[in-house]
Amino acid sequence: MATTKKAFAYLRVSGRGQVDGDGFPRQLAAVKAYAASHGIRIVQVFEEKGVSGTNELADRPAFMEMMTALHANGVRLVLCEGLHRLARDLMVQESILHDLKRHGFELISVQEPDLCSDDPSRKLMRQIMGAFAEYEKTMIVVKLAGARQRMKKKTGACEGRKPYGYFEGEQVVLDRLKSMRASGATYEAIAATLNSEGIEPRRAGSKWHAGYVHRLLTRG
Structure with a gap:
């Protein structure tokens, strides 16, 4: 068998x-x-x-x-x-x-x-496909940047997404993330704790995920 x-x-x-x-x-x-x-x-x-x-x-x-x-x-x-x-x-x-x-x-x-x-x-075909995927990603970034520039010319302002911690109440949550991580909690455990307490991320109705917690705590 x-x-x-x-x-x-x-x-x-x-x-x-x-x-x-x-x-x-x-x-x-x-x-x-x-x-x-x-x-x-x-x-x-x-x-x-x-x-x-x-x-x-x-x-x-x-x-x-x-x-x-x-x-x-x-x-x-x-x-x-x-x-x-x-x-x-x-x-x-x-x-x-x-x-x-x-x-x-x-x-x-x-x-x-x-x-x-x-x-x-x-291997050559794989790398060609990888290069196309990279090109596609780059073009998406370029198009978004162009759209922001057009909006700025039209309205005089286009500041983009504000970092987490900018709006009222977010810095308190961010400080708590840092504290839990410093205490040894995993990204998964931090996300689960916030979800269990009903604390929502910036996008209403969504859930905390380990990847999002990781990005917030490791961003430059």
């Missing part, structure tokens, strides 16, 4: 507004469909909530948690929906793939399952 291969699923959305959208369900459905057709059992799902695809490994709480789990329990395979879910920066993409392979782990992008190998032609 064939042994079922175990795997972790890695999902990522870049914006806080996407956390409660269809991004995670869509990605998980694609990963599960691939796993079911290839005799793979997903044993744990890691969700990177509100983390940019240009972020390095150290700025990805869920990915770092997954790496710890990979080293701890014998799972050697990671599935993700597509390489753009892994990263939108070519250097970050290749760095992550190199780090996984260096430790003996395998990553499969279910949309491009044969692109993560070291075959020269597949």
Whole structure:
């Protein structure tokens, strides 16, 4: 009888507004469909909530948690929906793939399952796709900057999003985040505490997530 291969699923959305959208369900459905057709059992799902695809490994709480789990329990395979879910920066993409392979782990992008190998032609295609993903991300940033400039010319002001802590009541919450973190609380525990107490993030109706807490506490 064939042994079922175990795997972790890695999902990522870049914006806080996407956390409660269809991004995670869509990605998980694609990963599960691939796993079911290839005799793979997903044993744990890691969700990177509100983390940019240009972020390095150290700025990805869920990915770092997954790496710890990979080293701890014998799972050697990671599935993700597509390489753009892994990263939108070519250097970050290749760095992550190199780090996984260096430790003996395998990553499969279910949309491009044969692109993560070291075959020269597949590596070239993967890097071309990574470059396009990086270009797409850059163009989004450029378009947003252009829109802000047009708004500034039209209205005389366009200051962009205010950092958390700017509005009334936010600094108190921010100070509490820092205090809990200094006491040894994990980002997940901090988020869970705020949610249990009914303290809302800036966007009404949303929930605190580990990725958001991490960004607030590590921003420059």
